[in-house]
Amino acid sequence: MLAHLRSNPSLLKLDLYCKGIQLDDSCLVTDDGGRPILRTRAGLGSGLEAILPGGLWTNVPVTEPFAQHSPYTLHRFTSGTYWIHWQGEPVTEVALSPRPAWYDATLPNGKEMTHIGTLQGTYLGIYQAKVCEYWTAKPEKTNCKFCSVGLNLGVDDADEKSVEEVMTVVRRAREESGITYVDFNTGHYDGDTYLDILEPYILRIKEELGLLVGVQTPPHRDLKRYDGLREMGVNRVSFCFEIFDPKLFREICPGKHEEYGLDYYLEAIRYCAGLASKGPRHEPWVTNGEIIAGLEPPESSIAAIDWITSVGAVPTVCVFRPLVHTDLEDWAPPKTEEMVPVFRRLYEACMERGLPIGCAPNVHVSLVMLPEECAGLSKKRYPWQRLKLEAKKRMFKYAFERRLQTLERRVA
Template identity: 45%
Template sequence: MSAMNACELEIDLQCLGLRIDPSCTLEEDARSFSRTRAGLGSGLELTIPGQRKEIWVNVPVVEEFAKSSPWVLRKAAGSYRVRHELTDEEHLVHVPREPRWYRSKTGAGTLMSRVGVLQGTYLGIYIEETCAFWKSDPGLQCHFCTSGVNVGKEEEARKTVDDVVETALAAKAESGVTFVHFNSGFQGERDIDGVIPFVTALKERVGVLVGVQMTPSRHLEKYDRLKELGVDHLSFCYEFQNPEFFAEYLPGKQKVFGQQAFFDAMDYTAKLWGPGRVSGEIIAGIEPLEDTFAAIDRIVSVGAFPTVCIFRPLPGSKMAGYPPPRPEEMRQVFRKVALACRDAGLPVGIAPNIEVSLVVQPDDALELLPGGLKTTVYLAKLKAMKAAAKPMFKSLLKPRARS
């Protein structure tokens, strides 16, 4: 059996988790496990040397299933390796250090790591209050989510614009961050308006690419305003293609929005922003594989790209006792992602330094493409697009004049 490539290893680690050998000195070497936002980033951040780039992965280590993982992390002679104890397969990995700015405070005295955290190479910030689905009685929260037990405890309950700007400035200066991702749960009538002051401030005072992930607005014209403000990326988490799974596992989204509202917002914005700028987010490993494949086709058909999370049974969520998906099935999913992006000619991995550790990104999955002319031409096209887009990104990464 040939050794796994970096993307296959990324999938294996996300599905099976990792045990940590006593030889590891992660308190000194690694980023602390941060259970913020929906909770997916609560594992160990690693990077795996790949064919085209270093692949970032957040590996489950605290979940129950990780305790019986065949993968073990060891440290020897200053280097870290993961080893599969049943097959003896071994890979070199790197353990990124915790950034110094995590310990810094903003002018208002807020610890910056309670404002935002790195999830790979980008800065993730949950804005707004705890998702209203968590506050309703009975709870209407999505069954996989833990944001209701994180926001206000592991992170600040409410972030101010100044705290966010200062944290983003530190992350840009010290960690080379180019992308800040804002998300929030359901905020009732406030809709997507709450993000506007944050986007405006980051564009004017920091100079970074900005992504927004919120529940869909029925007032589609509001997305025109976000486009004018310079939002670079939008994502819509509809999670499941199969309507029965959507209704069962996302009771709040089903009651307030319905699946169609996600499609309407995704389709509208994918057209407005153009190919490869909007994503549809789904979870793989719960609904049948053919539904996940249909979701990938649905998303790519409108020019959006699929962001696929491998299901992680998070402690504190309603699905904590569910089994994680099988790596063989997840390989099929990500091969499908890569093929769908290639066949649609979607620009993936073009923006500088956006590595997301929580998911297998479409450009991580390019390692799963079969060889041949189609793949060679697509990879050459991506390289040319990346080079051509450099001046545009250079200009977007400068603070822009105050409006």
Template identity: 70%
Template sequence: MLDRFRTQPALLKLDLYCKGARLDDSCFIEDDGGRKILRTRAGLGSGLEVILPGDRLHPEMWTNVPVTEPFAARSPYSIHRRPDPGGVYLLRHEGRDVTPIRLAPRPEWYDQLTTGGKKMTQVGTLQGTYLGIYQAKVCEYWTQKPTKVNCKFCSVGLNLGVDDADEKSVDEVMEVVRAARRQSGITYVDFNTGHYDGDTYLDLLIPFIRRIKSELGLLIGVQTPPHRDLKRYDELRELGVNRVSFCFEIFDRARFRDICPGKDAEYGLDHYLEAIRYCAALAERGPKNEPWVSNGEIIAGLEPSISSIRAIEWITSVGAIPTVCVFRPLVGTDLAQREPPETEDIVPIFRRLYESCMEHGLPIGCAPNVHVSLVALPEECASLSSRRYPWQQLKLKVARRLVRRRLERRFARYDRRALSAERPAA
């Protein structure tokens, strides 16, 4: 098994999601420049951000290893700091060395305050190498009377106000985005909201999107419920948004109803699917210089694997790209007592994720410097499949090179402009 981890790093990433790891007493994560373990993010990111060695196609794999949940305390994996200077970290499995790992670096801006005195990490945090911002107040499924109808795996209502600030002005967000661009080289900002009565989530985000696009030219993603007026996504496409993501989580209708009661009552699974299909078709329209993807997000481990595979096949059939998280029973959530899935049950899901994206010729892995820690990306899962797609790989290689070159030039142009705006006039 340990040998397979070396040749199939995606397998190790998935096994760590399912089993977590124990932190040995020798570890001094923050003293060694690592990121504090935060509870924030819509449900699934509660762990230690590390970088695993990758393979030929992906030299490194960023991941978020569960370390705080009870199941992690029983894990065969442990993380150790070698006593030598430099603080090299090691991943072990039942006492045997698996691989050296690196801590995801904590940037200086993590310890800085905004002009208004707020900790910058209360405004946004890095997830892998992109900036994630949970914008606006807590999802209203958590505050619904007489009974809350939150998704049962979700921890957002437990988190806001703890690690995350609930009021974030455009200027505050811009300060953090600039710091993250300057110090961490981010290329992508991801906004995430829950449900608000009156479908106000897109209206709330538009001022942020306009400022980031006009002042920094970065890639932007928006993860919200599916707006009832799908024409609103034409507007996002025109504004230069690059990714819309709809989290329906579960394809099995009965389980969707049970686990996501708010989503079921408010929008229903069919509207989520229609939004994904509608937005995928927008790729052919809108500004040609702005990449565009529509994502359907599911959670592996909350329904039978075959149902997750059907979801992947449906999403890719309409030209959208699946995002597949692994269920993590977070402390304090309604599903905290459940077990995470078994690795062997989710491997076929991630194998199919890669294969289905390749079979439909979808543009995976094109954005520059976007490493995602909370999910295994389709392109990272190539080593799980024995199928080769030489023609499609070649097309992707050319597309990636063109898109990255174009975007890197654009980011550099905006950086120069931002720098000269900051310089005092002579």
């Protein structure tokens, strides 16, 4: 096992999600330039932001009780280096994700910048607007059972975020952290107002900074709205249906079930994936279907991956993390050996379908295993497909940099 962990960063990233890590007393993470442990928006992350060998960014569970029994420990040495140990044996040196100066900055009105947005890997994540209304539904809350968003808001996040506030933080994150991508995330609001709320922010970012932008919201009932987002230059839409098994979907995501239903989530994914060949050619477009592995049997997660890729969308697969104070806090995290086939299939299905994975410039994600990061779990090599992806990646990077240069010239 130790030899595999040392030689296979894909396996190490996955195993750390499943088992978490204990911090040795030698660690003073915030004081040494790393990011503090922020409880994060979508209810799936709460840990240590670090960069594993192979450039795999990750968020390792630390604060959940299961992490206290992890065979992994993090150690700091007097040289200032950090090492991950497994059962007392060194596995690898690890870098802590850098803590940018703007993490300590405030806006002119006194709001902390991190209450507007935080880095999740190398992109800026913004949980926009008020708390998801499943958390305030009457007579009973209908929030997704794994979710912590309603627990976090008002603590780590500011409720109202004006366009100016968001633009200030996006600019700082661009200048100081080199972000290329901004991801907006909302919960459910009555009247499907989430796209109306987000569009002014998207337009400003696109017009003034030219960055890649994505939105993760419930599926709007008027699917034509996604044609509008495509025209606007949005680069990613993501729909989190979480669970492919209809019975478990009903039980774990009661709000999503009552409001939209699993079939409508799937319809939205199919529709949006079909927009790839439309809209502005210089703007890449990807549709994600997001699931949480570990909340249903592995074969059901694999069926979800096969369905998502069959319509031309890219699966985003999180590893279930039983966050403290959520309805599922007493559930066990999934076992690594059950997760390996799921994430292997994620990579293989994307490669078999020729989906554009790993092409966005400088986007590393800490909260999930990206499909391309799972290559180490598969014995299949796909040489032609990899060559094509490399070419596509270079093309995207070139087009993105050209666009930024054009914008900079315009501003100058």
